[in-house]
Every structure is written in structure tokens, then in C-alpha cells.
Amino acid sequence: GQNIDQPTEMTATEGAIVQINCTYQTSGFNGLFWYQQHAGEAPTFLSYNVLDGLEEKGRFSSFLSRSKGYSYLLLKELQMKDSASYLCAVRDRTGGGNKLTFGTGTQLKVEL
Amino acid sequence: EAQVTQNPRYLITVTGKKLTVTCSQNMNHEYMSWYRQDPGLGLRQIYYSMNVEVTDKGDVPEGYKVSRKEKRNFPLILESPSPNQTSLYFCASSLRQGPQGAGYTFGSGTRLTVV
Numbered sequence: 001g002q003n004i005d006q007p008t009e010m011t012a013t014e015g016a017i018v019q020i021n022c023t024y025q026t027s028g029f030n031g032l033f034w035y036q037q038h039a040g041e042a043p044t045f046l047s048y049n050v051l052d053g054l055e056e057k058g059r060f061s062s063f064l065s066r067s068k069g070y071s072y073l074l075l076k077e078l079q080m081k082d083s084a085s086y087l088c089a090v091r092d093r094t095g096g097g098n099k100l101t102f103g104t105g106t107q108l109k110v111e112l
Numbered sequence: 113e114a115q116v117t118q119n120p121r122y123l124i125t126v127t128g129k130k131l132t133v134t135c136s137q138n139m140n141h142e143y144m145s146w147y148r149q150d151p152g153l154g155l156r157q158i159y160y161s162m163n164v165e166v167t168d169k170g171d172v173p174e175g176y177k178v179s180r181k182e183k184r185n186f187p188l189i190l191e192s193p194s195p196n197q198t199s200l201y202f203c204a205s206s207l208r209q210g211p212q213g214a215g216y217t218f219g220s221g222t223r224l225t226v227v
Contacts, residue, residue: 033215042202042218043155087155098143098162098208099170100216104154 004103006088011109012078020073020106022088031091033100034062034073038084046086047073075108083110114139118203118219125193125226133188133222135203142208144186145170145216146178148199155202161186162208193226200224 003025012018024032031050035043049055049064049071061074073086085105092099116137125131137144145160147170157170161180175197177189186205190197200223204216 035215040200040221040223042220043216044218045215048215089155098206099145099157099160101157102147102155104152 004088004090004101006086006103006106008104009107009109011111014078014080014110014112016078017074017076018078018108020075020086020088020108022071022073022103024069024071024088024090024103026069026090026092026101028093029066029090030093030097032062032064032071033089033091034060034071035087035089035102036084037087037105043087078110080110080112083108114217116203116205116217116219118201118222120222121220122223123225125224127194127226128192131190131193131224133190133201133203133224135186135188135219136184137186137203137205137217138184139205139217140183141205141217142183144180144203144205146176146186146188147202147204148172148197149202150199158188158201193224195226198224198226 006022034046036046037043047062054063059076064071085107087105088103089100119134142163146158147155149155156172158176159178161167167178202221203219206216
């Protein structure tokens, strides 16, 4: 099975930088995803890592260390609209090779 | 527009009354999946399908059925709904091969209440 841990809640200030951590345990690792989800809406894709290192995409960056089972999502220049839940998801080679197992999400609140 | 379409968005039903939630995608994706989302438990996979006529159980399949007669459609069937199936349901699809970063495209969700 899999175990994915991420903080339940975080609060940050508009314009600041926030880092959301995710640790995981899995066999057959085949990629890690970050999704953003506003309340009552569908998750939307933010980033993907399969090799160690940093992937940058505008204000969002994601880092992966496979040996440590660790990833983080970095959000820069925070805006009020970034208040949402951020889901870490791990893909492994079970379930047809395309199953995503999700963490319970980190609820980010951006304040003035 | 590339999308996954779920219907209905909201549904209130009574215990034991069979219902179907439809899911359709227009991206020619081979892989489709159903998740339920509950507070504190996150998204959990119910069933998935790797292609037409190929389906398998996810982590929480009890009380649900699916079918995949056509590539674009993947309905979720609750033969005898119970209150513990009250949840927010998402359908998702993706390519089975191809860009590894493709991930899932999610439908808009169906909020089901069973009374």
C-alpha cells in the first residue's frame, strides 16, 4: 500500500512564499503530482515530477527526492486566489500502471 | 474543448433507490477512474478502467458497479445506495501511454446525498 503525508493546514501572507511538504512511501514509484482544489470544485493539475530535482512553472515550483520519499510545492508571490487545498498524489505501477493515490490535502489560507 | 463531463452535479436520493452517475470524456483517453472524496480521507479510488471492457476494483469498490462499453463513457452505478455513500464523486481520465506528465483530467464532480 501507500502512505502519503502532508500538513493539514497552512496560513501565509499575500505576496509571501510558502512551501508545502509531502512525504510518501510506495513501491513501484512512477511519478508525483501536485493538484490545486478550490472548495467543491475539481482538482486541477499544477505540476509533475518523476526525476529528482526542481521543476519550475511560473509562480509554482515542485521538488522531488526519490531516495527520501519527499516532495514540496513552492508558491511564490502569493495571491488571495491561491487560497485552496493542495493535493500531493503519487503514481505507482499498480492499478494498470496509472493509479494515483492522493494525500488528504493541505488547506492553504492566504491572508492580507 | 477537451473535458470530462459528469452528470448530475447534485443528487439527493433515498436509501435503496438505484442510481447512475454518468461520465463522458472527449479526449480519446484509454484510462478512466472514479474517486470519492470525504473530509479527512481525501480522494479514494473506487474503480478504474484501462480500456473498453476492461475494469477493475480500486481501494473502496464495495457498493458500486461500473461498465465500459464505449471508450468515452464510464458510468458509476449504485445498485442500492446507503447513507455511507453520501460523498463528492469525481470521474477522471488520462492517456494510458504517452506523456508521463499527463496525469488526470477531472470532471466537475457529483455531490451525492443518500437519506
